[in-house]
Amino acid sequence: MAIRAALPLVAVIAICGCARPTVTANQPVTVPVAVRTEPYATARACSGAFVEHRLPFATGLRVRDISGYLGNGAGVAAGDLDHDGRLDLVFASIDGPAMVLHNNGDLDFTPHELDAQFTRDVKMVDIDGDGWLDVVFTDRPGAVIAYHNHAGTLERMTLPGVDGLAYSTAWGDLNGDGRLDLVTASYDTELRKRGVATDVLAARAGVFLYTNTSAGFVAQRLSDHADGLSIALLDLNNDGATDIWVGNDFLGRDAVWLNSSTGWQPTEPFKRMSESTMSIDWADIDNSGTQALFTTDMNPAKRDPHTLAAWLPMMTKTDQTRAGDPQISANMLQVWSSGAWVDAAPQRGIDATGWSWAGRFADLDRDGFQDLYVVNGMIAKDLFGHLPDSELVEENTVLRNTGHGTFIAAPEWKLGSTLSGRGMLPVDLDNDGDPDLVVNNMRGPATLFENQLCGGAGLTVSLRWRGSANTQAIGARASLRTSVGLLTRDVRASGGYLSGDAPLMLFGMPEKATLQTLTILWPDGAQSVIDAPPANVNLEVTR
């Protein structure tokens, strides 16, 4: 792949936290950082809505009859592969080669096919700590396929020790050694249907944690079975350690392991959970400093006779919920209340968005509150053979966060595409400081929704951690104290359904908000504080 030199950053603003690291009984170590800023690009237009662009990639077009689990589609990942300051895209494809879309700027992309075929999950992550984002897929047979990024050129690589069957993946530093570890989950139901032998499943299916060491990956099998559509790595019990949450399809409950000093402890933290957890996301939706956890599932968004009739044959075949089962076929919003996670999706108006895949929070209108975008639809001859082209056509759902704890539909943003979305990311592809949306659709072109909403301000924070193999500080968290409240974000390599986030944090806030302090909590527990960061810039923070 062509390489471009990194664009020079515009200015070096400050060196912060000049004192040596200090430790007190209750305070984290403070570490100094260098801060560089680059102003945002000028927004291309302000139309008050999103503008749909079709990208030069499509999946699902080569298969005549989509049935079984082909309809589950594939993901998309974002990251700057060539250090040119622009975020590139990589799409997985269930019926052809995966594709890199190199970002030339001005929302122009150059496609480059990869030799990875029939892929599902995709992540961009710096596996070897050389500062370049590598690319990792899973494919339909369940293998993990990796590409090493040699200064912008992708070359096949092996991940020694990684041999479990995988559908979904997530990356994070789970043991605090600075290297990014890998968690994979298999999708046993599909594997069985494909005829994978029982002894192979017995040996290689389930949930694996691969600890990244200098000698390769060391596997630990956390479960011998899974139907893992999504994996989230986050601190569920607020003890500072990253836990593992695997969202399972069908009647298998979601599986959670807490990262404790005595090892990985399985637990069931939720009284209610989605039955078929399609994707997991989390965000501070009310700027309270606490995270709410969102899972998507299948639940008709409308209850009119036509919609119910479209769903009913499938529901009759698949509904196996029994009394006492904590799983419900509905989106869940787990909020921490009175010492427990409680589902607040119904009263927040987000429990039913259709046959939902990726559901992601992002402050789309930059009012300081994170909105919600969910992509929907299903294509499967065995489930929806009674519908034209065997497709359950549903609009994607965008819900504006009112700031009062509820979400309301925002059709004026024109995000109600009826293409059958699967993997999806909020990502700023034109560097103007607002999140655009990229969707990997089934049986249709991938779409980019350019954010042309007007107003608001932004701050994009990317972290560089010199001397650590976790060069992008995956797992770091940041709190931005502003005149309109406390905004929090974290750095992730995984996001939503089968997809990979760009390793940066995008804050949105009202135009008149003043930024007071940006506090970064690094993955090793150290913190850095930046006073009065400027708005409307890309802020590169180097430790």
Place this chain on the structure above:
Amino acid sequence: MTAIPMPQAMAGRLPVLSLLSPGPHLRATLLNLVAGLVIAGIAVAVTGWPWWVFNAIVLATLLPVGIGKWREEKHRLGVVIMLLSILLTAQGVHSIEHLVQWVQYHIVGLTPRQSNGLVSAANAEWVHFVWNWSVLIMVIVLMRGGMRNPLAWLLLAVAGLHAVEHTYTTIQHVQVLNELRAMGVTDVTAQGLPGIIGRDGWLARSPWTQGTIFCTLPGLTTEVRLDVHFWWNMLETGLLLAAGNVFLAARAPRAPNHGHEPNG
């Protein structure tokens, strides 16, 4: 309608139980039950009819005994009390149906769709529609016949709402069925869909209630239809028993007073 004095036998704290007792019809009831079980067993074994037909045959064989009892009650106690007796018996059987569904779901571990009770695999939506409007009409007739007490008014409200609920589910049933047929789907029934209340019902999912407390009213908008209607029927049956009991007790002859009349 003429008010006929209650016989002494029905005096006491729970005259409604005396009314429901088979009394002299016990022997016939048991004989018909045995006959019904045998006939239904043979019929189902020979023809391979489904389980609900078996139960329907048994119920049908009990009907003549009921008719005999109710005719005798009409002659002895009047039309109103006969109607009360019919309603109590029928509502009791209906409650047993819901109880069986509840047991199938909660105890046996079947899915809501599999929890068909004794006869609900037959067209439940139309049966419930007709049944609940019949109950409402019967309650109105009973109230016009004198069963007017606070519990009866409450029963009227609960039965009225129940009839409205089943009107909604029946309309939805017909509309969805028409949509299914238009899609060429003929092997899927549109029964058991949520109504106004219950999880995913109108109240929980209406645009007017989205994001409000109405979406999460414990039980009313959080439980599956099977549970909601089980408790709804239990409430209705309980109110009918209580209202009927108050009605019957008020009409029963007072027990003779063997004490001394107070002076003055």
